[in-house]
Amino acid sequence: MIELDGLTKRFGTKTAVDHLTFSVRPGIITGFLGPNGAGKTTTMRMVLGLDNPTSGSVLIDGKRYDQLKDPLTYIGALLDAKAMHGGRSAYNHLLCLAQSNGIPKARVTEVLDTVGLTAVARKKAKGFSLGMGQRLGIAGALLGDPRILMFDEPVNGLDPEGIHWIRNLMKSLAAAGRTVFVSSHLMSEMALTADHLVVIGQGRLLADTSMADFIRNNSRSYVRLRSPQRERLLDVLHEAGITVVETGSGALEVDGGSAEQLGELAASHHLTLHELSPQQASLEEAFMRLTAESVEYHAHSDPHRTLEPGQAAEPHRAAEPHQAAAPESQPWGSSWQQKNRKGA
Numbered sequence: 001m002i003e004l005d006g007l008t009k010r011f012g013t014k015t016a017v018d019h020l021t022f023s024v025r026p027g028i029i030t031g032f033l034g035p036n037g038a039g040k041t042t043t044m045r046m047v048l049g050l051d052n053p054t055s056g057s058v059l060i061d062g063k064r065y066d067q068l069k070d071p072l073t074y075i076g077a078l079l080d081a082k083a084m085h086g087g088r089s090a091y092n093h094l095l096c097l098a099q100s101n102g103i104p105k106a107r108v109t110e111v112l113d114t115v116g117l118t119a120v121a122r123k124k125a126k127g128f129s130l131g132m133g134q135r136l137g138i139a140g141a142l143l144g145d146p147r148i149l150m151f152d153e154p155v156n157g158l159d160p161e162g163i164h165w166i167r168n169l170m171k172s173l174a175a176a177g178r179t180v181f182v183s184s185h186l187m188s189e190m191a192l193t194a195d196h197l198v199v200i201g202q203g204r205l206l207a208d209t210s211m212a213d214f215i216r217n218n219s220r221s222y223v224r225l226r227s228p229q230r231e232r233l234l235d236v237l238h239e240a241g242i243t244v245v246e247t248g249s250g251a252l253e254v255d256g257g258s259a260e261q262l263g264e265l266a267a268s269h270h271l272t273l274h275e276l277s278p279q280q281a282s283l284e285e286a287f288m289r290l291t292a293e294s295v296e297y298h299a300h301s302d303p304h305r306t307l308e309p310g311q312a313a314e315p316h317r318a319a320e321p322h323q324a325a326a327p328e329s330q331p332w333g334s335s336w337q338q339k340n341r342k343g344a
């Protein structure tokens, strides 16, 4: 178990982590999400005692990292895969870690096998590809057979087979009752991997919830209908007082509707439906909606925006965090609401 209590880190005037309080529990995979610069890495560094908190605390099974004897046997972490002595072979890198943590030598061979690096064990780490470096970092995390695993962007640089492998590895670690805490920018990957989510923005806690509740509470759910008698269906829905969104593709969307009720309504008017499908937004959409206010760096997505000569096409830093469209001020799907067939 990892327990954060009011954890705060300031770098000069910058508050990177702002009073974070949450627990990472055993037996599940907890995903750690946040826009760039949200404070994920700083939080993970404080868990490992690499940065000192300005205030608050973080405990690993009830102790601060510096109070742990042989810390690799309590918590294994992959933070920066490049942070290793590149001149050493993979085997020697792991052997040094093992020797300084009271871990038997035989474990080095075991973890090299687990991560699929046995064939290159005697090769120098500096010649490793990004993916091989990630695997070596993961081997280091597993070395002490710890109860807690923490991975910062573990799928970075891994090919699809590698991504599949780490996903299954994390699942098997959680299934064996271990605590797994993982950050990732890949929402589709996180949606397949995590059971629970902790989301932060500008250092502050935005959500600490199950994956299913996170998506349900932060996304739009609707039913999509298609009919060859589209105009008649629109009239029927309108007469029933149902607000309909007309999409460019010809489909109709009803927010929060029940597929059963809509299907029965269409049937009672002898209307043919070619599609009647409940839709739920993806984790990515839910994440974008929740963090819209706390994104620190924005890129212009307006294709019509032209740059002045000499103006660099770089993301710009928002002067004020609340400049971004807030869900309250611009409701989910406000653009489609304008297309509503009001009073039709």
Ligand SMILES: Nc1ncnc2c1ncn2[C@@H]1O[C@H](COP(=O)(O)OP(=O)(O)OP(=O)(O)O)[C@@H](O)[C@H]1O
Pocket: 011, 014, 015, 016, 034, 035, 036, 037, 038, 039, 040, 041, 042, 043
């Ligand atoms: N050593 C440092 N000195 C000054 N500012 C720092 C330092 N480390 C981090 N920061 C700042 O703290 C904030 C949080 O950074 P952090 O790297 O923890 O975010 P992150 O969520 O991991 O971002 P990313 O997803 O881009 O990796 C950023 O604004 C960053 O610039």
